Amino acid sequence: MNTSLGFDRRLWPQDLRGSRAHARMLAAAGVLSPAERDELLRGLDLVEAELAGGTFPFSENDEDIHMAVERRLTELIGPVGGKLHTARSRNDQVATDMALFVRDEAGEAVKRIDALARTLVAVAEQHVDVALPGYTHLQRAQPVYLAHHLLAYVWMLLRDRDRFAFVASRSVAALPLGAGALAGVNFATDRGMVAEELGFDHVAPNSIDAVSNRDFVLDYLGAAATCLTHLSRLGAELVLWSSSEFGFVRLPDAWSSGSSIMPQKKNPDAAELLRAKAPRVVGSLAGFYGVLHALPLTYNKDMQEDKEPLFDAVDTLTVSLEAAEGMIRGAEFDEERMAAAASDDLIAATDIADLYVKRGMPFREAHGIVGGLVREAVAAGIPLRELRSEHLDEEARALLERSSWLESKDSEGGTASGRVRAQLAAARAALASAPP
Ligand code: ARG
Numbered sequence: 318m319n320t321s322l323g324f325d326r327r328l329w330p331q332d333l334r335g336s337r338a339h340a341r342m343l344a345a346a347g348v349l350s351p352a353e354r355d356e357l358l359r360g361l362d363l364v365e366a367e368l369a370g371g372t373f374p375f376s377e378n379d380e381d382i383h384m385a386v387e388r389r390l391t392e393l394i395g396p397v398g399g400k401l402h403t404a405r406s407r408n409d410q411v412a413t414d415m416a417l418f419v420r421d422e423a424g425e426a427v428k429r430i431d432a433l434a435r436t437l438v439a440v441a442e443q444h445v446d447v448a449l450p451g452y453t454h455l456q457r458a459q460p461v462y463l464a465h466h467l468l469a470y471v472w473m474l475l476r477d478r479d480r481f482a483f484v485a486s487r488s489v490a491a492l493p494l495g496a497g498a499l500a501g502v503n504f505a506t507d508r509g510m511v512a513e514e515l516g517f518d519h520v521a522p523n524s525i526d527a528v529s530n531r532d533f534v535l536d537y538l539g540a541a542a543t544c545l546t547h548l549s550r551l552g553a554e555l556v557l558w559s560s561s562e563f564g565f566v567r568l569p570d571a572w573s574s575g576s577s578i579m580p581q582k583k584n585p586d587a588a589e590l591l592r593a594k595a596p597r598v599v600g601s602l603a604g605f606y607g608v609l610h611a612l613p614l615t616y617n618k619d620m621q622e623d624k625e626p627l628f629d630a631v632d633t634l635t636v637s638l639e640a641a642e643g644m645i646r647g648a649e650f651d652e653e654r655m656a657a658a659a660s661d662d663l664i665a666a667t668d669i670a671d672l673y674v675k676r677g678m679p680f681r682e683a684h685g686i687v688g689g690l691v692r693e694a695v696a697a698g699i700p701l702r703e704l705r706s707e708h709l710d711e712e713a714r715a716l717l718e719r720s721s722w723l724e725s726k727d728s729e730g731g732t733a734s735g736r737v738r739a740q741l742a743a744a745r746a747a748l749a750s751a752p753p
Contacts, residue, residue, distance in 0.1 A: 321381045321621050327628060328382050329368045331417035332410070333361055335494060336386070338514040339405055348403055348504050357401050360394035381621075383407050383414075404504040405494065408528040408616040412493035415623060417515065419533045422631045423485035423540070427478050427752065429638040430544065434474040436646050438744050441467040445737055448723055449565060449655035450664060459667060460659035460723050461732040463650060464741065471744045473547040480540035482752030488533040492517035496524035499615040529615045531605075534623045538602040541630045545595035548637050552591030555644060559585045564654045569647030572640060587640045594637050601626035662701045662717045666691050668725060669701075669713050 337358060344354035364386055367373035379385035384407075391398030441464035451461040492515060495501075495508035501524045508520040521527035558565035559573075568585050576582035608622045666687045673683035686708050694701045701709075702717040709717075727733035730740070 319380060319618075321624065322375065322379050322385060324624050324628060325382045325621075326375070326385070328414045328418055328624075329365075329386065331414040331421070332382055332386055333365050333368075334417060334515065335410060335413045336401060337361055338511045339494060340401060341514065342507050342510045343400075343403060343504075345510060346505055346507050348506070349400060353397055353400055356394055356397050357390070360390045360398055363393050364389050381407070381411075383410055404497070404502040404506050406496075406498035406528075408498050409493045409496040409524075411620075412496075412528055412530065413515070415531070415627075416489040416493060416517075416533055419537050419627070420485050420489045420516070423481045423488075423537055425631075426481040426541070426544070426634060426638075427485065429635065429642075430474050430478045430481065431748065433638055433642045433645070434471050434478070434744075434748055436642050437467050437471050437474070438741065438748065440645055440648070441465075441471070441737075441744075442741055444650060444652075445734055445741070447650065447652045447655060448659040450659045450661070451732075457658065457661060457664055459726075459732075460664055461726075462723060462734060462737050463655065464737050465732045467645075468737070468740055468744055470547065470551055474544070475744075475747050477540065477544040477547060479752045480543065481537075484533065484536045484540055486518075488536040490518040491521035491527070491530075492519070493521050493527040493530070496521060496527035499525055499528050525615050529612075531609060531620060531623050534605060534627050535602065535609070537627060538598060538605060538630050541634045542595065542599045542602050545598050545634060545637055548641050549592045549595040551641055552588045552593075555588035555648075556585050556592060559583075559588065563658075564651055565658075566651065567649040568644055571647065572644045587644060591637055591640055591644075594633050598630045598633055601630055663691055663694065665701070665717055665722045668716055668722050669709075672713055672716060 340349065340354050340357040340361070343349040344351055349357070364373070367389070373385075373389065375385060376388065379388060387398065387402060390401060444463040444467070447463040448460045449463055449466065450457040451459050451466065492508060492512040494511050494515075495506050512518070512520050521530070555566065555568060557563050559568050568583075568588060570583075572585075572587035573583050574586050576584060605623060605626050608619050612619055669690070670680065670683040670687040673686065674680050690701060690704060690706055690708055693706065694704045697704070700717075702714055724733050727736060730736065
């Protein structure tokens with residue numbers, strides 16, 4: 318129950334980074350001799366080689382990664398190993414390891430999100446003039462260009478990228494190490510030196526807050542939950558679009574699987590999983606809020622429950638971003654199926670209503686009239702342009718024939734191809750600039 322080694326061994330790179338900085342600082346502050354420092358650094362190299370090579374002898378008695386490293390260090394270099402923990406507690410040590418881990422992984426997330434967004438932009442660029450229906454309520458609503466639809470995800474991902482960039486820079490700006498157990502330490506340490514070596518912006522100004530704080534875990538989980546929620550919508554659309562009913566896309570074989578008994582089927586497994594992943598991270602976020610909620614200051618063992626949800630979120634996000642990128646890169650869009658679905662002239666109903674509005678009719682009235690026309694056409698089983706009605710004069714019929722429904726959406730942010738090209742350029746520029 319008490320042990321966390323089964324999962325926190327994953328923190329060893331961060332734990333060693335923190336320990337090296339601590340040892341160097343202790344020597345600079347005169348707490349350790351230069352020879353002791355060098356011996357500790359040599360020992361930490363040996364420990365690192367074992368951990369990286371998979372030969373590190375973990376023991377049943379190691380409660381967590383911090384104790385395992387210290388125990389092994391002392392086995393390898395003798396009693397001087399016991400000096401590493403001078404002016405330090407596992408409370409400020411674990412907070413520092415976790416902050417470093419969150420910073421590393423938030424940086425990874427920024428890169429992976431960037432890669433997916435770039436792939437989406439490249440695929441969008443190849444489909445600037447491919448029309449498909451845009452949907453509301455999953456009913457055909459107004460046609461849009463495929464590039465426009467794909468770019469919607471790019472803007473979501475750019476916001477996600479910014480959120481992770483914030484986590485990597487601001488959420489983990491303050492160094493916990495040096496806070497000791499909770500009140501500070503009995504040595505004249507130089508925390509600024511440690512902060513600088515470990516890449517923190519500043520030293521946590523309050524030792525109590527330093528060891529109690531796990532906001533950066535909440536922030537990572539929150540950013541991951543939102544990003545995965547975006548990916549779940551992409552996954553859901555890929556599932557729909559790859560069905561025979563839609564037939565808009567063929568997903569790459571590497572991201573699909575055959576049915577064990579129905580030879581004609583190709584299942585969009587990866588897209589379905591993409592659709593399903595977000596709730597577990599949303600659950601982890603809610604769960605970890607529960608852990609921190611009403612927790613008295615300062616460190617409490619409850620906080621060890623930060624690790625599994627965070628590690629799971631990191632792995633879930635990584636695999637989901639990879640899958641999304643692979644599926645988008647290998648997707649084959651059926652441009653004819655999409656165009657056919659988009660050419661249903663009922664989809665131009667809004668354009669006819671707008672024609673009446675431009676002639677001075679109130680929008681509500683125009684909406685009512687065109688709604689009536691649509692009902693008549695559907696009841697008669699004919700396209701709108703074949704309907705005989707006093708409300709469909711020459712100009713309105715021309716609108717139906719002209720297939721001009723996309724190019725007329727030439728408002729800022731609209732789907733007209735000029736606007737989509739401008740949007741592509743804007744997305745490229747946003748990707749080229751570093752997140753704030
Ligand atoms: N394994 C512990 C954790 O993850 C490390 C800190 C333990 N500190 C303590 N005072 N028991 O939270």
